Amino acid sequence: MIYPVTMRSGVISEITILPGHDKAGNPEPFDRIVIRPGDTLSIVGPTGSGKTAFINDIEVFACNDTATGRTVLVNGEIPEEDFIRDPSKKPIALITQNTKCLADMSVDAFLSMHVRARKMSDPAIIAKTIDLANQFTGEKIQPGCRITALSGGQTRSLMVADAILISNAPLILLDEVENAGIFREKVIEVLKDHDKSVIFVTHDPLVSLLSDRRLVMRHGGVEKILQPDGREVRIREMVARMDLTLCRFRERIRAGELLTEQGFPV
Amino acid sequence: MKLLIIAGPPSAGKTAVTRQIIRHFLGTKKCAFLKIDVVRAFEDEELREEFHIPARKIYSGDLCPDHTGIMVLKDALSWAKGLETDIFIVESAGLCLRCSPYVTQSLGIVVLSAVSGMNSPLKMGPMISLADVAVITKTDLVSQSEKEVFREKTKEVAPAIDIIETNAIQGTGLRFLMRAIDQQAEISDPATILLRGIPPLGVCTICVGKREIGWQNHFGVVRKLDGADDIFRGD
Numbered sequence: 001m002i003y004p005v006t007m008r009s010g011v012i013s014e015i016t017i018l019p020g021h022d023k024a025g026n027p028e029p030f031d032r033i034v035i036r037p038g039d040t041l042s043i044v045g046p047t048g049s050g051k052t053a054f055i056n057d058i059e060v061f062a063c064n065d066t067a068t069g070r071t072v073l074v075n076g077e078i079p080e081e082d083f084i085r086d087p088s089k090k091p092i093a094l095i096t097q098n099t100k101c102l103a104d105m106s107v108d109a110f111l112s113m114h115v116r117a118r119k120m121s122d123p124a125i126i127a128k129t130i131d132l133a134n135q136f137t138g139e140k141i142q143p144g145c146r147i148t149a150l151s152g153g154q155t156r157s158l159m160v161a162d163a164i165l166i167s168n169a170p171l172i173l174l175d176e177v178e179n180a181g182i183f184r185e186k187v188i189e190v191l192k193d194h195d196k197s198v199i200f201v202t203h204d205p206l207v208s209l210l211s212d213r214r215l216v217m218r219h220g221g222v223e224k225i226l227q228p229d230g231r232e233v234r235i236r237e238m239v240a241r242m243d244l245t246l247c248r249f250r251e252r253i254r255a256g257e258l259l260t261e262q263g264f265p266v
Numbered sequence: 267m268k269l270l271i272i273a274g275p276p277s278a279g280k281t282a283v284t285r286q287i288i289r290h291f292l293g294t295k296k297c298a299f300l301k302i303d304v305v306r307a308f309e310d311e312e313l314r315e316e317f318h319i320p321a322r323k324i325y326s327g328d329l330c331p332d333h334t335g336i337m338v339l340k341d342a343l344s345w346a347k348g349l350e351t352d353i354f355i356v357e358s359a360g361l362c363l364r365c366s367p368y369v370t371q372s373l374g375i376v377v378l379s380a381v382s383g384m385n386s387p388l389k390m391g392p393m394i395s396l397a398d399v400a401v402i403t404k405t406d407l408v409s410q411s412e413k414e415v416f417r418e419k420t421k422e423v424a425p426a427i428d429i430i431e432t433n434a435i436q437g438t439g440l441r442f443l444m445r446a447i448d449q450q451a452e453i454s455d456p457a458t459i460l461l462r463g464i465p466p467l468g469v470c471t472i473c474v475g476k477r478e479i480g481w482q483n484h485f486g487v488v489r490k491l492d493g494a495d496d497i498f499r500g501d
Contacts, residue, residue, distance in 0.1 A: 056436075056438060059438075060438050060439050065441050066438075081442075085429070085430075085431075085442065087410070087413060087414045087417060087431075088414065093410050094410070095409075095410070096406060101408070101409045101411075101412065102381055102383070102407075102408055102412065103383075103384060103412060110411065111411070113384070113411070113415050114411035114414060114415060116418075117411070117414045117415045117417075117418040118414065159409050159410065159411075162409070162410065162411055163410055166411065167410055167411070167414075169410075
């Protein structure tokens with residue numbers, strides 16, 4: 001499977017990360033990390049362990065010129081400059097924790113501006129993007145809503161949908177997607193359906209367990225790479241059920257109910 | 267000696283970009299710095315203390331900072347040359363969005379902030395169109411789509427400009443700016459340096475202190491509400 005994005009030099013079949021070093025200068029204990037279409041990775045570790053720096057290295061296509069000394073390759077080579085510098089050719093969308101939409105305009109005007117900047121011609125793309133965003137959030141986004149009036153979860157949902165459909169980025173980097181209160185499982189499912197590669201920086205057990213691989217960070221470097229290969233499936237199913245239970249409680253609390261059951265099935 | 271002229275609106279991150287340039291070349295090239303500002307500026311003191319480089323400032327006061335820059339640039343080049351400077355960085359105030367302090371034989375850098383609104387490049391004109399490089403800062407704070415739209419609008423004003431997106435505090439993506447500086451030619455002949463464009467008009471009866479409203483009370487450069495075009499004519 002190859003990415004459906006044609007570029008001057010062809011298509012992207014993989015993105016490779018070559019090791020750098022941790023904060024003390026110790027080399028990272030891996031040969032290379034290869035990301036292919038449809039892969040999901042989560043990056044875990046304590047605060048300050050270098051999780052965000054890792055995805056920033058990918059976003060700027062580091063070539064041994066960042067604090068970590070890592071190098072990022074596309075199809076095994078140093079990418080062409082257009083890939084890195086022209087956002088319409090760049091195969092990566094980064095959605096950071098502090099990313100906001102500052103534009104004070106309606107959702108459909110905002111999206112159509114992006115569509116124009118991308119020189120796309122599909123007239124239905126805006127409605128599709130809003131529909132997709134609405135699958136990620138419980139509070140429906142209306143096309144006429146002001147961007148600045150959207151909740152954190154709605155904004156994050158809209159940006160993920162925009163990255164999938166309008167930016168059409170094959171690799172999406174999501175920094176703490178769980179913070180915004182969006183349907184994480186649905187996001188992961190849709191990203192897989194669209195054959196996107198995703199890297200989650202996360203503290204969330206469910207997001208971590210739903211990823212194919214886990215990078216464990218420590219002191220600014222990758223400490224180890226875990227590949228569960230199905231060994232975590234029992235716990236993953238249990239965590240998914242617990243998550244669903246908590247979601248239901250959350251919805252009932254939001255709806256103003258008292259939760260008076262004397263126990264509950266997980 | 268290479269000359270860099272940095273312009274951009276207030277709070278766009280001009281000094282953050284300057285810091286990254288000085289830090290990058292520290293130890294290999296000798297930098298000197300001049301700040302042109304209107305009322306108060308602290309950049310010279312900060313940079314001198316942080317990097318131990320020669321740094322100074324000049325206040326334009328009642329004059330347009332661009333006019334001040336043009337007036338003092340020749341003296342400033344001699345000052346920097348006398349210090350055996352390799353890279354001389356001149357940072358302008360950039361207040362009225364009409365500034366265009368770039369000269370020939372220099373690298374003109376406009377610093378724009380991605381959070382200033384997506385139409386802001388369209389409001390600036392020669393500050394962008396006469397620059398060689400546009401450094402767009404704070405791109406970590408806006409959405410992907412806003413970043414892309416900001417870029418398109420900048421290119422609308424200056425189709426051939428070299429656009430570099432960065433979080434200037436972290437210095438991400440600035441390797442392309444450093445490369446442009448590396449490739450920049452040295453000043454060949456200071457006596458032939460010319461301003462690239464025409465600066466905003468800076469002398470009129472309002473500038474010199476007449477405060478009455480209405481064009482009937484002024485002379486030199488006047489403008490009526492109706493029937494005026496963008497070219498101001500003396501009256």
